[in-house]
Amino acid sequence: MSAGVEPSRTRHPLPPVRWPGAEEAARARWFSPARVGPLPVADRTWVPAMVPWRATEDGFVTDEVLDWYARFAAGQPGVLVVEATGVRDVPSGPLLRIGDDRFVPGLRRLVETVRTRSGGRTRLFIQVLDFLVVKRRPEPARFFGRFLDVDAALRHRLADATGDPGWDEAPEAAVRARLLDAHGRDRALVDRVLTPVQREALDYGYRERVTDTHLPWIRDLPRVLPGLFAGAARRARDAGFDGVELHYAHAYTLASFLSRLNTRDDGYGGPRPQRARLPLEVLRAVRERVGHDWVVGIRFLGDDVVEGGSRVDDAAWFGVRFAEAGVDYLSVSKGGRFEDARQPKVGEAVYPYTGVSGHECMPTVVSDARGPFGRNVPLAAAIRQAVRAAGHETPVVTSGGIASFDQAEAILARGEADFVAAARQSLADPDWFRKVRLGLGHLVRRCQFTNYCEGLDQRHKQVTCKLWDRVALDEPGVRLASDGRRRLNAPPWAPDASA
16 A cells, blocks of 8 residues: 555454463463563563543553553563653643653652552553644634734735735735635635645644754754653652653654654754664663663654555664663554644644554554554565564564564564563453463453544543443442543453453
8 A cells, every 4th residue: 555545444343262271371481581781571462551531631651541550460471561751741631741850759669550450460561752833724814813923925826826016015914814704715716825834734733843944943852852852761760760761752752853854954864874873862862861771761663654654674674773872672653643644624624643654653443455463564574574683683573553472472483572561452451461371261341443442532531442441330439530431440350350
């Protein structure tokens, strides 16, 4: 499939599964011990970062956050990665933050909770990221009346488009009113007068890019970000985490530096070595701050998917560079970019998982002929092959539509990855790793891959799973979502209660 082209799609059934007995599971590669850098890990099961929208509006850990991670910890995955957590101390809604020492006590409680609930079995990393400004799509009246910059160049384009030189000197209010009127009656005129950036701000909402070097704070990102990430990593270590995952994927700042779409001309864009420069400087700063006896990993894209973006050959090259620089693991994702996102409704922000690249990131059962199951594994395999060929043993983590024992075991047997991760299946059944390990796979609640959970995330609602969020709502002690209609965590499970 070429980037940005919407494929024809059909609905795929969930494939039949076979679950191993306890003895077979005990011999399995998936449940065999491994290492991530200096850290021993009980097995090769992995829960990647998911954002549940349970923090306070100013980024602090809440009881709901603790309950969320406690529930995954009860399933005893080998590794659990805490959600994308902001490195800046700036307002960012109900997302966790780690940009100041005042966040450390709450994060320390989170670590202690996971340690206790997993019986000390699960290793805990925290994903840290930076993101640029994304504004909601404005009402046209607000855009033309307030947000649009009416400068001499815009006036001249309006005069040229209308054939009326008077617009070069017309009052600003008249220019704004003329364009607002044209928006409702003559959109072609608006498109001739506005720049591409202005048209995007009108139709999708204003969005900063790493290439906006005319903005001082964007120009200064290479100077600022290494220190911010290093400070965040130090706080993560102080809080007791086993490691940190640097988020270089999807629509976030450092992913955009790695992308072929990064055309900065200041030594931080263009050719691959310059696009990798800032991500490598961030990795180096983090390593210098936390030392070599603590895990530092990277989550990055095997393919941008969008037109003009990076491809797997770029990702393999970056993976080798990260391995050379001493990263402890590479976690591979795909797509999830702004460039091909669907137009949001007025008052909503553009969401990077709504276009083709978003589908490739989180494929559903409504998919092309390849189906949604394990379709991103070849990217991890290619990156792993390049890293091994360069002489590095850096572990590679794969994910994306993985939901069965045989599927995971085959990936490991073929040498396509060293750890096999599952987000949506782990949300559907946080105990599924443990059930399979105990020979109770027939009790696994199987994800249906409809992306009900992703739909909640898109609307910034507390994320749950449709398979359990309305089960036993009146059970004692059940926490409900803010809408009062869904439980916030999967029902509890204990092996001795199983038939």
